[in-house]
Amino acid sequence: MAPQILTLDALAARVPDGAVVAVPPDFSGVALAATLALIARGVRGLHLVGVPSTGFQGDWLVGAGCVVTIEAAAVTIGEYGPAPRFTAAMKAGAIRMIDGTCPAIHAGLQAAEKGLPxxxxxxxxxxxxxxxxxxxxxxxxxxxxxxxxxxxxAIRPDIALFHAAKADRAGNVWIGVRRELMLMAHAARQTLVTVEEIVEYDLLADDATAAGTIPALYVTAIAEARHGMKPLGLRRLYGPDDAALRRYVEMARTEDGFRAWLDGGLPCPRAAE
Amino acid sequence: MSVPTCQPEELLIATVATMLDGLGHIAVGAASPIPGAAALLARARGNGRPAISILGAVDENAFTDGGKELFDCAAEGRIDAFFLGGGQIDGEANINLVGIGNPRQPKVRFPGSFGSAYLYFLVPRVILFREEHSPRVLVSRVDYISAPGWSAPNVYRPGGPYALVTGRCVFAWQKETHRFRLASVHPGHTVDELRAETGFDYDLPDTVPATVLPDAATLSLMRGRVAGEIARTYPGFAARLWNVAAAA
Structure with missing residues (x-):
């Protein structure tokens, strides 16, 4: 079945409570606009699989009470210091962390994509x-x-959720060199993708783009979300919004601050729908 | 020729770079500006060798096969040196990147083990790097072993620790005895101070040299070409240390 083109909220509605959701690290393609849509609809009980780590996205979801389990090699926001809501939740014993190591998560997903146990x-x-x-x-x-x-x-996620630069009308998704996104799509039962833009040409028609493209057969649904990875940066398209990221880290040091950030200070524009 | 005043970070960059000269390929993890600058310094004076892969960077990273490529590359012996840190590091070179206390509800939680439990086994020259040199970090026994410093003889392990570089000294790893030996003390620090600030036991030679300061040519290369190159990945670090912006 061809992938559906949905609104951002409709895409977020495809993630059921309790789902095992594979997400990429902050330097790959993180669906942050979709994450805010997930938080807004009050998703609960997620089991996040960081491939191989999660960062701001995981911290937001933990802070908003959406997560029961994180399986990852790390929860890291890099130079911004310890991930504030993750660290607080761990110290409170509020979430379960399944600590792994990067290649073991890749290997588990590779087993799944090969149909191996x-x-x-x-x-x-x-x-x-x-x-x-x-x-x-x-x-x-x-x-x-x-x-x-x-x-x-083998790690077989219910859903792979990520952001990419572009998709075409047939639902092919161009990910360039960020091939962990390809691995996630191969391994997961369903793949939900937000993209900067939906282009009017066929991404598979030219090998220059086809080589970095996830074919539509692995893709469940896509939604257009321009700047859908802000305030993080998307490779070669836009850089991180340092001030917005610092502001988050500052506010999220406390539960109340995190709530205030969530209520008032959403750093990324909701996508054009 | 008089040597201009050397900043502490510059000493660390120069010291680590001497451990990288002549190697073929160095990988640098995320959020590692000093190891990254050291690798770039080694490349700058090695006429393009070693090759460098800085993880998460757009520049200085030629990988095209996604997050797994570094690990596959290491497993094939295609990476000669890598860097690991640790919230805790002990005298058997075990590192803890997970936390302190009960892992289910820790007193202190670190980000996580990343690729350490794998790369520590497979990369021949793993340089442990941690600027903070205190009994809090350098402990007698880590609370949690993210990656062990050594393994039983039947465990496949072509790689392992090579040295531990801190803000106060360099320890050399002794593979045969599974112990560190104090190799050099950075200028301004003393052997007695190190004893007090190190939580693990280590071998202490009769005489311990001072860590060699970078010469004027090295400092010049670092403050020029290397500063511009590292600024592309770590702009804040390059601005703080050298007041430079990214090279075009």
Whole structure:
């Protein structure tokens, strides 16, 4: 079935309470306008999978009470310091964190895209991460003697949610070199994408764009959201809004401040719908 | 020729760069301006070698296969050096990037382990870098092992720690004994001070040299070409240290 072109709110309505939602890191394609739409509709009980980390998006969703579990290699807002609502929620024991490591999350998704139950991965043995994971099992390389290797269970998200520069009318989505977004779309049951613009030409017609394009067959729905990743920056299109990000970090130091930010100071324009 | 006054960050950049000269490919994690500048310095005086991949950067990053490419690249032995930090680092080079206290409801929560539990095993020369040198950070035993400093002999591990560089000194890692050895002390700091500020035990040679200050040519290269290059990824850092904007 061809992907549907929806409004931003209609796209956000496709994320049910309790869904396992894969999201990319702050330097990839983060659907922040859609995240605000999700918060506005009061989504609850999300299990976020950071691929391999989450940042401002995860912090907003935790602060708004939308999240019960985060599975990620890190929750990081980089140079802006500790993610304020995530850190507060962890100290309060209010959310569950499934700590992982970047390549294990990629490997779990790669297993899913291949239809495999697990993927072996080097490293990790002896890390306390493994102690807390019943979805990682120590196995053995069947082609060698005495070569222990970790098995990572497949990660099959209900939904992949991300932002990209453009889609075409058929629902093909151009992601360029940010191919973790391709991996997410391959692994997830449904893929919801916001884009800066919907173009009137076929992204698959020219190999120069086709090579960086997720074919529509993996895409469930798209919505146009111009500046849909602000206040973060979108690769080669716009830079981060440093003042808006700093203002968030300042306000979100307290629960009340976060609520005030959410009520009054939304830093990104709601998308044209 | 007199050497202009060297800022503490410049000493760290120069010190780390000496550990990178001659390597083929260096990867630098996000939010790592000093390791990033050190890699750029090594490249600037190595006629374009080592190649550099700064994660999350648009410039200084040639990866085209998404977030997994760094890890695949490392697993194939295509990355010679990488940097890791730690909320806590102990004397066996274990690092903690998760938190302090019960992980389900920690007293202190760090961002998370990132790729440490993997890259520490696979990159031959992992340089531990943490500016803060205090008993709070350099502990006798980490609360949580994000990535272990060493592994049993049957565990596949071509990589591991190489050195620990702090704002006060350089420790060299000794693979055979699983211990650090004090390699040099930065000017302005003392061996006695280090003993008091380090929470783990380490080997102390009879004489410990001072960390070598960068010469005038190195400082000039750092403040010129490297400053302009690092400003493209870390504009705030370059502006604070050298008052420069990004190179075109």
């Amino acid at each position: 697990f993927m072996p991965l080097r490293g990790i043995i002896g890390s306390d991460l493994a102690v807390h994971r019943d979805d990682w099992k120590l196995g053995a390389n069947p082609f060698a003697d005495d070569d222990p290797i970790l098995m990572i269970r």
